[in-house]
Amino acid sequence: EYEGLAKKISDPKWKPDFGPSVVHPQAGATVIGCRDFLIAYNINLNTKDTRLATDIAFELRELGRSKRIPNPNSKNLLDGEIVRHDDGKPVKVPGMFKDVKAIGWYVDDFKRAQISINFNNYKKSTIHDVYDRACVLAKERGIRVTGSELVGLIPLNAMISAGKHYLQKQNRSIGAPVSDIIECAVQSLGLNDVTPFINNEKIIDYAVMDDNDDFFDKEFLESVSLNTPAPGGGSVSALSGSLGAALCSMVASLTHEKKDMLHNRSIMEEIGVKAQELKDDLAHLVSEDSRAFNKVLDAVRSPANSEKDKKEKTKNILLANKYAIEIPYQTAKKCFEVMQLAEILIDKGNSNSLTDAGVASEVAFAGLRGGCMNVLINLPELIDKTYINQKQKEVDRLLKKGEKLNSKIFKKTISSLEMT
DSSP, rough: OOGGGHHHHHHHGOOOSSSSSSSSOOOOOOOOOOOOOOEEEEEEEEEEOOOHHHHHHHHHHHTTTEEEOOOOTTTTTGGGGBBBBBBBOOOOOOOOSTEEEEEEETTTTTTTEEEEEEOOOOTSOOOOHHHHHHHHHHHHTOOOEEEEEEEEBOHHHHHHHHHHHHHHHTTTTSSSOHHHHHHHHHHHTTTTSSOOOOOHHHHHHHHHSSSTTOSSSHHHHHHHHSSSSSHHHHHHHHHHHHHHHHHHHHHHHHHHHHHGGGGGHHHHHHHOOOOHHHHHHHHHHHHHHHHHHHHHHHHHSOOOOSSHHHHHHHHHHHHHHHHHHHHHHHHHHHHHHHHHHHHHHHSSSSSSGGGHHHHHHHHHHHHHHHHHHHHHHHHGGOHHHHHHHHHHHHHHHHHHHHHHHHHHHHHHHHHHHHHH
């Protein structure tokens, strides 16, 4: 409250970010704060009974409920007698989930009751844990959860967390494409039960994404073939590495499912998750490399009508060139990580997919070398000799490590094939 601000800012924890810790007698105060993402979420029930929905909501929410003696003639705790303290106040029982608010209501459009929930911190209390518990509580009361409804938007990581949760319950690898993980979450949570769940509209990360982000298919191949400098070798290098990572994920997944290789299931899941991460990172670098090149062009083409403009232009060109170096360098480093995964898969993966792991290393090594070449071609544009020398050494080390590892993987692959 504003009236208590003078006392509050005397506390060191409330020290202002700027200015003295005193209230100006003729001025107010501006307080800026933020909270974590709030998820508005409804769980659907196969009943019109709002009291049953409310009964379950009271169990789930952090606030909890008044303690009651169960009524032997009813499965609804609301029908039980309230337990009270000596002063007549109800004894309170805390709810199951922290940072969760919930209430039961009836929705005429759907002809059913819902448990309406707000998640104030979806990382502490997840939607899938609350949904699973609601299913148990509903069954105890003789009703069923038929699905759920998302009101507004949800962060991607909340959906991925839910999808991985349900994949693990099925003993399936969580090293799956993000689209598959999300689909598992949508199906498991019944998010299409009363309204359509459209990923690009409901998941905030996708809703704000540029339509051109991380997109390549035949159209991308056509654009590479045109008489334009971008997308070029840097983008193709990243795509090559991304394909290698995708192959690693495939081999890990096939091994994870193999009955006689259950002893390797844990490491295959780790590889699958890492491979999917690298696949997506490198896929992003496909388009980011083109953006980096365009930044250089924009800086070079910017006007310089005054001395100030000239200095600014020179500065922007150097910054753009540095960025155009760092992007392919990231590509090269991530491609090496793909090769490291391929090496493990050669030794511990499904023998029927041996050549797939070998090919993963080959295309990743091509991406590594391509990334390094794109670093080297841009270095002469800089004037920072220390940075240039450092990058040349890093590229040289990476190339040597990559060549050594790829040769080792290739020999292992060929040797194993000759033995079969």
